[in-house]
Amino acid sequence: MNDKRMCSLALFPPPPAPGDITLYEYNNALVSELGYENLPLTFQGQLENLPALTIPKETLKTHSRLEHSTKPAFIHHRESLWKRCINAWRDIGVAGVLEELANAEEESDLDEETNEQSWVDSAKELVLRWMKTGSRCTLTLCCWVSSLHGSFFPHLSLQKEDMIAKFSQAVDWASCPIRAFAWHPHTSKFAVALLDDSIRVYNANSATVPILKHRLQRNVASMAWKPLCASILAVACHSCVLVWHLDPTSLSTRPSSGCAQVLSHPGHSPITSLAWAPSGGLLLSASPVDTAMLVWDVSTENCIQLQWFGGGGVTYLAWSSEGSKVLAATPSAVFRVWEVQMWTCEKWPTIKGPCRTGCWSPDGSRLLFTVEGESVIYTLSFLEYSGEQKGKVGGSKTASIVADLSETTFETLFGEERIGGEVHSMVWDPSGERLAVIIKGSCDSPKNQTIIAVFRTRNSPVFELLPCGFLRGEDGAQPQLVVFHPCFKKGALLTVCWSTGKISHIPFFFVTAQFPSFTSEQSPLVPLGNRSSAREQPLFSEL
């Protein structure tokens, strides 16, 4: 914090008192009240009766069946080795056969009593032994190679669930009742993915709540509604992408699994991130295991692989809202920015760790991102997109730090509070005026909690980032996910999913700078932004 012009947590107003719940922002100040759940009457009409709901963990049925094969239901039956090998070949492939051979036991124990082993039996045994040693050697070699591979890319040695939990945008993906959340881009409709692998779709204008369940819908990491479409939802699952075609006029609460399109590609699982092209049509999917991200033409189920080795996979995708660029984060200390006309990319190595999250300004000219292991927000600016520079991303040479979120102590009336740490996820509202950031507290100090910080932002003529305040939920509720409503007319509307299973909508009432009819910008705070050069750090190398 040697640089005074950089926005830091010390400039924030102190967090709300414990027990207070942040309700809304008005006149540039966050209003929180003690134990008061609803908005004041004057503001209630503004929200178009959005459903605020609570889905407690206890009501969700956890998986009754963990294994998907029917094997455990039957009595163990000893088959001959060849049969087992053939079965393993059918189920798993070559690896299964090798495993089966390596674990093969001597089968001649029945014949041992006869004591008259013919030469056929002994030859059989010899062959079996050879095959056993051979397959064992192959298996160890494979293990060794994969561990070597894993030492380059440590995330590959994780279990699939752990991998999703590590790269998901939800703070506590593994145990929180809400795993993913998605607003429809044009209407007041949202989908919530729950711990029991079901998805519920809530609509402000209808009481029907469709519940989506599918055999392949497991470990939902992310969801996205198709833009320029009434009701198509893409779901990133454990092994595939499911695209649900929901009928918006239907009153059914359980759409059949026939409404879902299954998009799968070998070697592309688990899928942790999805992004639709803002012009409709194309869907991007990414998996931390696959070095290629896939561009799907959903209507025809064709896909094109965008292969780019290095990085070991793709963990997070963010398509800029005007549709010209895509951020693709990898599990290693590098991320890429693709331009979507010719699908070329620029590579940006980071210093400390992998890119954790990122978001685009509404005009696609600025990218904010955070890096694991650092408690700062970086920015990258891009050329204004005109479509004439074909195949060029046009990023600036260096990324600069715009906010320092390292741990800060606030002296409040109720004792001191420590806030700050790494950023887990970050969202920018569609008008480009508010930025919400989930700051993950460090594990060692129990006083430091996960909290949401809100910034006020301005993108033109110069980029400015001003503190706005901290958001607090009920007692003991940790923020899990934050999403901005894509078309809230009176400012911005932040939807927060809490670890208790509560989903609350927090409106920020302001007049957007695009319509400067009346300016009520009486900022109580001194505007502090990074005017020109806020500690420029050489962060990346141009290709």
Place this chain on the structure above:
Amino acid sequence: MVSPKHDREWSGFICSWSHLFAFLSIHIFSRIFLQHRISNELILFLQFSILDAFNDLYTSYVIFCILLMSVVIVVINIFIVEFHAVVPSIPCSRLALISKIIHPQQVIHSVAHAVMGMLVAWCAAIMTKGKFLLLSVPCTNTESAPDADLHVCLNEYHLFLLLLGAFMGYSYSLRYLVNNMNYLPFPIIQQYKYLRFRRSLPLLAKHSCVESLYMVRNFCAAYYFFGYIPRTWIITTMNLQTDSKLPLLDTVAGLLDLSLLYHSWLCGLFLLMTWYLAWMLFRIFATEAHHFPVQATFVEEADQCLPKILNSNPPSLLKFLALQDLMFLSQYSSVRRQEVFSLSQPGGHPHNWASISRDCLSLLNDLTQKLIIHQEAAAANGRLKQPPVGDPRQPPTSPGAAAQENLFQSPRSNLIPRAHMPSLVKSSLLPLKTSPVSDLGSNVGSPFSPFPHKSGLIDLSSPWHGSIQSPHIMRRGPKLWTSSSDIPWTSSPYETRPMIPVAKSANEVVPPSHFYIWLQNKKEQLKSFLAKRVLIMYFFSKHPEASIQALFCDTQMHIWALEGLSHLVAASFTEDRYGVVQTTLPAILNTLLTLQEVVDKHFKLPHVSSKPPRTSGNLADTSYKTLRFALRASLKTAIYRITTTFGEHLNAVQVSPEHKKRLQQFLEFKE
């Protein structure tokens, strides 16, 4: 003309490229695979092979081989260029497929490929050396020495390889036809050529390996049974002898020669790789996006600008490229969009926009009409399949009723709706065909003038009224079927009712004589007689999926027109300074909504699957099979793109009340 120049340019490009690759691949391939065994030590082998390669380059045989291979590649390229198509031809029945195979053009293709396959195999045999080198070898008989010089024996290995080459060439040609490999699929995203090449290379290699394996297997089977025919022929014509020491190759023992099989496989791999490489390079080069100017800066270039090409009737590849370019410019390039929205310098007419929008709309209207005709045919068919027991008034016992119904199935009766069509088509297209200047001139004052509700009073000079009375709506009068019912034609027996008056009216026009009825009856009997013969049905029965694919085979064009048009309209909300788009907005909306209605109806027909079939990772692109799904999706997206951009302003646009209702649903995101 622009087009031939373009084509030639491309083929020249491609030839040179594939030459380069072929040349390299031939030599590397021949050195690495055909001569050396895999058991050789790797490093030594690489060093020697490179040295060896240079040494061998000077032997006349190899140079001749390479020249010959170049000639083969050129001929292959000529065939690829000549046979390419952007619209695949899909045979609807097995008979059509057979007639395609015995079509003279295809016969020439097959024979030429067989010959070239033989040449490639000969080259491979030369480069392999060893026992494959020559067709005739001195006999290794254990007879006396002077005798051995006199007798020349047939080298059956060489013959085997040559015949394999011919077989592969022929089956390649057949596959080329059956898999529609001449079809040029346009990729869903734009990429640089090198990246596309790199991306498809592994698939190509894998596919060639597997296919070569299968072809060698098939050839072995064929040779086992028929191998003696060419062998005896060669022996008798060239006066050779058979080597009694070596086993004959049309026996099991002879075919189980591993070295022979391995070399055959390599030879096949070599052939397929070089040919597929040329084919893939052509696809990549031909489908690369091309930049057409919107406005010509010089008079000579006037033929090459986008509105001109869309308006004229160029080769279909050029038209496809122009539409693709329209889609890209509407989506990505604000500068070129400005040119589209601009006014002409003297006069101030929006010629560019008027021409582009008119051509796109006429494309889409054509599709609408095609779909309506198909739906009517399908509805008639579906009705006939329905046993009309549900209709109590008209028990179809008399042969006359059968004849009436048959009217709608026999090809002759198809002429009746077609005969009606042109007048409707004309009425819908007439205003669009009139000069845009007068259209716009008459409406400059009030772009959203009130809409006359009686269709008889429509002012034909205004550009949008024409498509309001689109054939679909117009037909409703005489046809008496309601478009609001979402039930497909065949699902309920009551649907048969509206058709009967039509059949009657058709009868009234041409009163059937007894002879005619008798003739129809006989025809029907003959048909049912033939239908019982399985073999004939096998050849004649139309595959429903194939006929639907054939219906939508050129839909890529319509998808681009839709996307281009909708992006342009959406961009006009902020970029169109003179309001040129506003004047055509009602026409565009009407066309899109009518098409939407028709497409919706199409997907509710029987035999129409609502989901695309699973595609495997096949080398031959089968994207033409799923174009209708892409059309459905992009049509909806296009309408949503316009409605979300304009929002409530669309209420001011004059459209028919029915379309207004539809638009409202789109505005509320309920479609």
